[in-house]
Amino acid sequence: MRKKIIAANYKMNLTVNMAEEFVESIKSSINRDDIDVVICPNNTCLDRISNVLDGTNISLGAQNVYFETQGAYTGETSVDMIYSVGCDYAIVGHSERRQMFNETNEIINKKVKKIIEKDMNAILCVGETLEERESNKLYTVISNQIVECLKDIDSANIDKNLVIAYEPIWAIGTGVTATVAQAEDMCKFIRDEISKLYNESVSSKLRIQYGGSVNPSNAKEILTMPNIDGALVGGASIKNDFVAIVNYD
Ligand code: PGA
Numbered sequence: 001m002r003k004k005i006i007a008a009n010y011k012m013n014l015t016v017n018m019a020e021e022f023v024e025s026i027k028s029s030i031n032r033d034d035i036d037v038v039i040c041p042n043n044t045c046l047d048r049i050s051n052v053l054d055g056t057n058i059s060l061g062a063q064n065v066y067f068e069t070q071g072a073y074t075g076e077t078s079v080d081m082i083y084s085v086g087c088d089y090a091i092v093g094h095s096e097r098r099q100m101f102n103e104t105n106e107i108i109n110k111k112v113k114k115i116i117e118k119d120m121n122a123i124l125c126v127g128e129t130l131e132e133r134e135s136n137k138l139y140t141v142i143s144n145q146i147v148e149c150l151k152d153i154d155s156a157n158i159d160k161n162l163v164i165a166y167e168p169i170w171a172i173g174t175g176v177t178a179t180v181a182q183a184e185d186m187c188k189f190i191r192d193e194i195s196k197l198y199n200e201s202v203s204s205k206l207r208i209q210y211g212g213s214v215n216p217s218n219a220k221e222i223l224t225m226p227n228i229d230g231a232l233v234g235g236a237s238i239k240n241d242f243v244a245i246v247n248y249d
Helices: 016-029 043-053 079-084 095-100 105-117 130-134 138-149 155-161 180-197 200-205 219-223 241-246
Strands: 004-009 035-040 059-062 089-092 121-126 162-166 207-211 230-233
Touching: 004 089, 004 162, 004 207, 004 241, 016 043, 016 241, 035 089, 043 059, 079 105, 089 105, 105 121, 105 138, 105 155, 121 138, 130 138, 138 180, 155 162, 155 200, 162 180, 180 200, 180 207, 180 219, 219 230, 230 241
Parallel strands: 004 035, 004 230, 035 059, 059 089, 089 121, 121 162, 162 207, 207 230
Antiparallel strands: none
């Protein structure tokens, strides 16, 4: 039985004081021991939110990280740095980073490796555009993303240090959710791809999230599908809606 994992991606929202006040106000209601809950606020908030989460089962994650260890990389943040402020997770390959900041599968692969090297957990985002879906390229696109982003990564690290988030780009922040059948179909496809790349034992343990306009009214339907093991929540994660999503059952 795979443990569900629900992650909050605050994106570039909430200043430190706002994030602290918000997380403080909801933390007891999202503190479950049967579900892994991960809060990914802006980097400026990590240290303070880490203190707020002290003594809870809730984990902390960064929304991005750089693959170099240290040096002249102005504006970037290393894995050691996010680890030092209490992160266990980092989101990598979010479509906003792929589209706005030109992140390629090759760059994302380096980031995943660096996170694994530190024995932290990567939440690797994959997803297709509407055009790719409509022109029936979606399976090829997702398959390439998986193969390239996981290049040279050992099977032992797949179920241990990796979560994959399937996020159709057309469903992110648009209010349009993929139908549950579409979401399940793609999460199943991802699991089968992992099985082909590695083996069934690894793929059966890998946790796969769905992300894209998850809200309190669709959470239960999504989170009870056989191949969907959690959600990556954007817009609804900075509202009390997140409490309802985590308590979907
Ligand atoms: P959304 O974002 O829930 O606002 O659609 C999801 C995400 O970008 O991870």
